[in-house]
Amino acid sequence: MLGIFDSGIGGLTVVRELLQRHPDASFIYLGDTARAPYGNKSPETIARYAVEDARWLVSHGADTLVVACNSMSAHAMQALRDALPGTRLFEVITPAVAVAAKVSKGRVGVIGTRATVSSHIYEDGLTRIRPELRVVSASCPLFVPLAEEGMHHARETKMIARRYLTPIQRAQVDTLILGCTHYPLLTDVIQQRVGRNTRIVDSPSAVLDVIAAEDASQLAAQSRPVQRYCFTEENARTREIAENWLGCAVTCERADVSPLTKP
Amino acid sequence: MLGIFDSGIGGLTVVRELLQRHPDASFIYLGDTARAPYGNKSPETIARYAVEDARWLVSHGADTLVVACNSMSAHAMQALRDALPGTRLFEVITPAVAVAAKVSKGRVGVIGTRATVSSHIYEDGLTRIRPELRVVSASCPLFVPLAEEGMHHARETKMIARRYLTPIQRAQVDTLILGCTHYPLLTDVIQQRVGRNTRIVDSPSAVLDVIAAEDASQLAAQSRPVQRYCFTEENARTREIAENWLGCAVTCERADVSPLTKP
Numbered sequence: 001m002l003g004i005f006d007s008g009i010g011g012l013t014v015v016r017e018l019l020q021r022h023p024d025a026s027f028i029y030l031g032d033t034a035r036a037p038y039g040n041k042s043p044e045t046i047a048r049y050a051v052e053d054a055r056w057l058v059s060h061g062a063d064t065l066v067v068a069c070n071s072m073s074a075h076a077m078q079a080l081r082d083a084l085p086g087t088r089l090f091e092v093i094t095p096a097v098a099v100a101a102k103v104s105k106g107r108v109g110v111i112g113t114r115a116t117v118s119s120h121i122y123e124d125g126l127t128r129i130r131p132e133l134r135v136v137s138a139s140c141p142l143f144v145p146l147a148e149e150g151m152h153h154a155r156e157t158k159m160i161a162r163r164y165l166t167p168i169q170r171a172q173v174d175t176l177i178l179g180c181t182h183y184p185l186l187t188d189v190i191q192q193r194v195g196r197n198t199r200i201v202d203s204p205s206a207v208l209d210v211i212a213a214e215d216a217s218q219l220a221a222q223s224r225p226v227q228r229y230c231f232t233e234e235n236a237r238t239r240e241i242a243e244n245w246l247g248c249a250v251t252c253e254r255a256d257v258s259p260l261t262k263p
Numbered sequence: 264m265l266g267i268f269d270s271g272i273g274g275l276t277v278v279r280e281l282l283q284r285h286p287d288a289s290f291i292y293l294g295d296t297a298r299a300p301y302g303n304k305s306p307e308t309i310a311r312y313a314v315e316d317a318r319w320l321v322s323h324g325a326d327t328l329v330v331a332c333n334s335m336s337a338h339a340m341q342a343l344r345d346a347l348p349g350t351r352l353f354e355v356i357t358p359a360v361a362v363a364a365k366v367s368k369g370r371v372g373v374i375g376t377r378a379t380v381s382s383h384i385y386e387d388g389l390t391r392i393r394p395e396l397r398v399v400s401a402s403c404p405l406f407v408p409l410a411e412e413g414m415h416h417a418r419e420t421k422m423i424a425r426r427y428l429t430p431i432q433r434a435q436v437d438t439l440i441l442g443c444t445h446y447p448l449l450t451d452v453i454q455q456r457v458g459r460n461t462r463i464v465d466s467p468s469a470v471l472d473v474i475a476a477e478d479a480s481q482l483a484a485q486s487r488p489v490q491r492y493c494f495t496e497e498n499a500r501t502r503e504i505a506e507n508w509l510g511c512a513v514t515c516e517r518a519d520v521s522p523l524t525k526p
Binding site for chain 1: 303
């Protein structure tokens with residue numbers, strides 16, 4: 001069974017994409033909302049938390065893990081491989097980089113949180129595959145709270161998108177990577193801003209394409225699908241956002257991933 | 264010496280107000296950025312973290328503590344009193360409530376985060392003092408990220424303020440409590456929206472007035488003032504925001520408040 005995890009709720013866009021493709025797929029989602037966000041934490045802390053999250057998922061029946069979080073994808077993969085040698089691991093950066101490197105005509109834009117953009121991880125990945133690519137990045141820190149507030153089509157969101165995306169637009173990129181799991185919720189506003197000729201690459205689609213190619217059985221319809229939503233700190237607001245994003249009723253469960261989150 | 268603490272950086276508005284009044288005051292600021300935000304955590308977790316933060320400050324020379332955080336002021340005061348019986352404690356809710364209850368002609372507005380507004384703590388405090396007061400509340404979740412992004416006067420901030428404050432304005436409140444330590448940074452935009460006849464009460468001013476009345480020596484100028492900025496997870500962005508808000512150079516130190524924040 002797929003275990004999909006994130007520091008918080010952003011990884012639910014992977015669940016959203018999964019349910020759009022395969023409404024009867026089985027999965028267990030874990031959001032470490034008690035310790036979110038991870039983006040401002042040290043690489044060591046992120047790796048430690050990631051291993052705790054992953055162990056919890058494996059102990060609850062997951063055998064294939066999707067690291068649906070840019071911070072963990074950037075800093076925790078080696079620690080996860082070391083801690084869980086028998087578990088299949090997918091992350092969200094490599095698949096998006098591979099798609100962009102394949103389809104771009106030469107100019108790629110990358111948007112993400114401040115931490116992701118300053119890590120240059122997408123830029124490095126892209127130029128490793130195609131050294132001649134020109135990559136332009138921009139951080140869009142307010143996109144996460146705007147997505148969480150459900151302001152996907154608000155005028156303020158369009159104005160803030162204009163503020164953030166003008167350098168991307170001026171660089172005339174032909175491909176734009178959404179380097180944050182929240183951003184697919186703002187695809188309409190982003191596409192409108194960068195123009196229809198720019199191909200948008202989002203990590204939920206990219207990672208699910210990779211999983212489908214490598215192990216399609218993980219996405220197979222189940223007669224009695226298991227679909228669990230677990231959070232280390234669960235409250236009404238988490239459920240409200242999840243239901244708004246997924247467009248269906250969601251039952252949230254409390255997860256204790258480590259002694260650290262116990263009172 | 265004053266120890267001023269918050270889950271993150273919001274409490275720096277208390278430092279800002281302190282430095283505006285007394286540039287040579289001594290203080291030690293602690294922001295638990297590694298575990299921020301507290302607002303979405305359970306009352307038990309908030310109380311436990313608060314006691315750890317407070318013990319760290321006392322062990323570093325603070326004898327008077329300012330709980331510059333609404334979540335801790337709401338949920339951790341009893342735990343703090345029990346854990347630190349000899350330490351003087353001030354929080355940010357009671358002083359603002361007292362000022363508003365004193366000056367209002369009958370209608371008080373309260374704005375804060377979603378957690379603060381749904382706790383009704385300001386409302387309850389106000390009507391306990393003056394049962395006839397009419398209190399109208401509104402949550403303004405995007406004000407915190409907008410303040411952190413330094414968008415204090417941006418057009419988008421004015422539009423979002425209009426969105427949030429229209430119910431407050433319609434209720435014709437004469438007094439408005441800023442029930443979140445970040446909000447004093449947006450006072451201009453908020454005042455513009457609610458009109459000049461509405462008196463704005465902010466917690467940094469209110470709590471410093473109480474400290475000045477009860478123990479003015481805490482605010483006295485020192486020939487060699489100690490002014491320390493400590494964070495459980497310290498990075499360039501924290502410093503950038505602190506310097507932007509305080510208008511001066513800031514040296515940030517790393518604080519280990521408990522085994523929980525150690526890798």
